[in-house]
Amino acid sequence: MKKLSFKHKVYLFVGILGLLAFIADGLNLVELNRYNGLMAILLLTILFSSIQYYAAKKGLDTFLSINRDYQIRKLWNKEKRVDWEEVKKKQLRWTPALAGLSLVL
Numbered sequence: 001m002k003k004l005s006f007k008h009k010v011y012l013f014v015g016i017l018g019l020l021a022f023i024a025d026g027l028n029l030v031e032l033n034r035y036n037g038l039m040a041i042l043l044l045t046i047l048f049s050s051i052q053y054y055a056a057k058k059g060l061d062t063f064l065s066i067n068r069d070y071q072i073r074k075l076w077n078k079e080k081r082v083d084w085e086e087v088k089k090k091q092l093r094w095t096p097a098l099a100g101l102s103l104v105l
Contacts, residue, residue: 006058
């Protein structure tokens with residue numbers, strides 16, 4: 001089964017909430033007055049704020065991972081710019097001196 005995206009999960013949750021509200025209204029489970037209406041508006045506001053916070057946090061994680069990948073690629077490009085043949089020549093030039101020094105010590 002295909003995994004649901006975040007947007008579809010939100011739509012499904014809001015749909016279930018709406019269905020439960022219609023059932024509660026149809027069965028007269030909740031008395032409709034000003035206080036209950038304001039509480040419903042407050043709860044929906046908190047719900048959508050938390051959904052937006054979660055989406056923003058997820059977007060920030062994605063942005064940070066892209067930035068981290070960019071930094072790694074930038075480091076790789078710096079490594080590719082090193083002339084490894086020149087480094088090998090320098091190492092070979094110092095090898096006899098270091099070998100002699102290690103024999104003395």
